[in-house]
Amino acid sequence: MLAHKLNCNVMADRYEPASFEAAWQKRWKNADLFSTRNNEDAPKFYGMDFFPYPSGAGLSVGHCRNYVPTDVICRMKLMQGFNVLHPMGFDAFGLPAENEAIKNKTHPAQMIEKYAATYRRQMDLIGVSYDWSRSFSSSDPTYYQWTQWIFELLYKRGLAYRRLAAVNWDPIDKTVLADEEIIGGRAERSGAIVEKKWIPQWFFKITEYAQRLIDDLDDLNWPEGIKSQQRNWIGRSEGVQFTIQIANSAPSAIPDDGDFLVKSSRGNLAFDVFTTRVDTVFGMTFCVLAPEHALIENIFGLVTAEDGDRIRAYQLQAKALSDTDRQATNREKTGVFTGAYAINPANGGQVPIWIADYVLATYGTGAIMAVPGHDERDFEFAKKFGIDIVQVIAPSDFAPVELPYVTKDGVLVNSMEYDGLSVVQAQAALGIWMEGLGIGLRKIQYRLRDWLISRQRYWGCPIPIIHTKDGEMQMVPTDCLPVELPVVDNYEPSGDGTSPLAHIADFVNVTDLDGMLGARETDTMGGFACSSWYFLRFCDPHNKKEPWSLKAANYWMPVDCYVGGSEHAVMHLLYARFWTKVLYDAGLVSVKEPFARLENQGQVLALTPYRKPKEGENLNLGEEGVLVSYKDAASIPEEDLFYRWARMSKSKGNVVTPEEAVALYGADALRMYLLFVAPFSADVQWSNDGMQGQVRFLSKIFKLIEDLKPIYYADWRDVISFEEFDDAGKAVRRHTHKTIRKATEDIEKFAFNTYVSSLMIYVNELNDLLKKHVGNPSRAFALAMSEAVESLILLASPGAPHSADELWGTIGKGGFTLNEMWPAFDAKLAADDTVVIAVQVNGKLRDTVGMNANASNAEMEEVAKTAPKVLPHLEGLTVRKVIVIPGKLVNIVAN
């Protein structure tokens, strides 16, 4: 009895995570297992997760769905002999951190340190193989010194500038925000309706890179959806920009620069319009200027006093409107006639000039030629104000159509000598004609605006600029960087349009390069500046002399696999591409693109309880009930309760933490569950039953290895190639090598769910084979099973690293599976010698027949035709044709 008990202690025939997971994590740490290796001649692999902001809520199992798969591919690459860079750091600067710090009355620097430590502890808890020696926070002065250095690089290259602009002001967070941070007129973070505010702001000239940002997308291995979102955001459109003269004034000189133009020196007035449909120019029956258009000032001189009053009233009305109101969908068109007329350059006709807010001052030239016959917006406007509508495009079949006819499939009518040309032909012909006359230019217009980087907040990277007394700007000398954030007690946003730094005299007052008193720039950079280059710092994180060494960056870049959520499609991912291109132009990196491959993980959803609304009860937008806690749900009658799948979040109260999941089921079970539950990019529904299933599977592995120990030869490698294999041994090896191929390919292509299922199939097959041969295992079978034991442990290692190392120990091996070679695939051993082929009659499966894998087509056909279940289906029919797919299928076509 005692002996049996002792035996039990050394036996590990089930997955008992509490007994070994923490111990292995400790051993990994002590052995410095995850520190980046730099073996000569080894290929490199740079695998990275999005830079997280360490929130006080800590990680949920939802975050783990990002980190675990990246860890799996990095671990496999390491075992395959790659030098792997797998870093983690913290995106610490920015609004969320500062707001939380204000709420908690802690200094953000201390708060971030604490939260980052929690993140790290949680990431270690699930066994992710980060090289922590390379970690940093974007708020570390040793990091943001170089963010400032890159700012100065942009400034020197004319890519950072300051100008007065109408910008998005968030009245809750009391700062301006970039266009990319505004969703439907509301601030993405605070949810506040943004206001227009005119303040001098810092911008990065991302528009200069618009075309390259579109072009270089083609070569990236990114999800098509993300690429398409970026293309749409940049919004390239090809068209013609041309000058329109105002009729009430004398003809003006023709501009040749194609730029927006106001000619007022001699009272000659003209304005530029941009159109993608120059082919419809003969259908222009009015023009529209944006209410903010600069030319309007000059129009007052041409029109009556009443016209002037009407224009001013409309301008005021437009100004009073918030952006959200102005952008409200299906808004009725408004506008006023100016009293002035424009000359259509194509036919010399005079058309009225209107002012309307459906034309945006910030896009194109802020003025349009309006063609109501072929544009829905113009049509709606013309209808409302009784303006002429002329058809100039007809469908190619000349069928009568209802206007507006916006389709490009057509030919020109009512267009003088251009009649009969197709839309495409006419666009070219009219563009060339205008260019010849010097009144227009074919041009490419982008929707993308420059990147607004100023924030009127304390917790960000200071902009290293000094304003001198005479109104000039100077860069802070490189050797004086970083411009450090002063440590202060009170850093709440002031709300007056300046940052809290502006009220700290010690920070503001400096002497400039000439020894004169100057004032520091007090805006800080938005957090996206900090995350636009951190992947470069990871290559060389301790460099004190430069942001990174060329050698390190050239070796590791680009990031081979970048993993994170799709919510950054047009923010971080666009900015980081822009900075990389600038750095490439400056000769500081050798790649034009930072992220060769991008993968987006799905979200983890939790079943969340809601109470049915009471009569007349107000509900949150988009919800059908009132959110309740799990605790409250227990006391609500069943008929008043319903459940919905919702993203795990603190506010929904439905978060499952990694601590809870690990305590209940184990880290490896959590990892395997997250991998297995759904394809990587799909949303998943958290389920405790699913977790239990993984515990079962891991236990099955432990049990199988335990059962195989009696026939395990530790030195199988030395003899296996000399062995004559019997059928049983061959079958084992076939399964082993098929699984090696499948698991390797699946991890490579992020098909982690089928990676796990291939291991399950493998375990099931080995169990079946073992059962069949347990009484009389041949030596060949035992050798094949020995290979299988090690292959199984090593193939499972990226997914379940704790269990793999534990099992590795139980078969008498020392060390870590991460240091072992990934199993090598042998195609010859994986090949089947018999196959089951499908026999179809007229495409319908009628029988399956087993046969030799290299049977000839004729043999296959013969066997198929005489298969017992096939014969009745051929009765009375004549065989017309037989299709044979070698090794797979025979289809007999008969009638």
Next chain:
RNA sequence: GCCCGGGUGGUGGAAUGGUAGACACAGAGGACUUAAAAUCCUUUGCUUGAAAGAGCGUGUGGGUUCGAAUCCCAUCCUGGGUACCA
């Protein structure tokens, strides 16, 4: 409106021109147990049939093909992005 995804058993999903439903979860039946848990075995798309089998089946309707979940056209539903961008 426009641009991207997605629609397959009770559930998560597999199969990307060649045996639909791999692998799991859940369910049902059984073994072990005083009992439960755990574990193991059998079974599980639908209809019909005692069974062998037959028929149907990947949102819907058409098409291409010897053969379609997969390719093409149309259409519905659904998730995400975006919107007066000329």
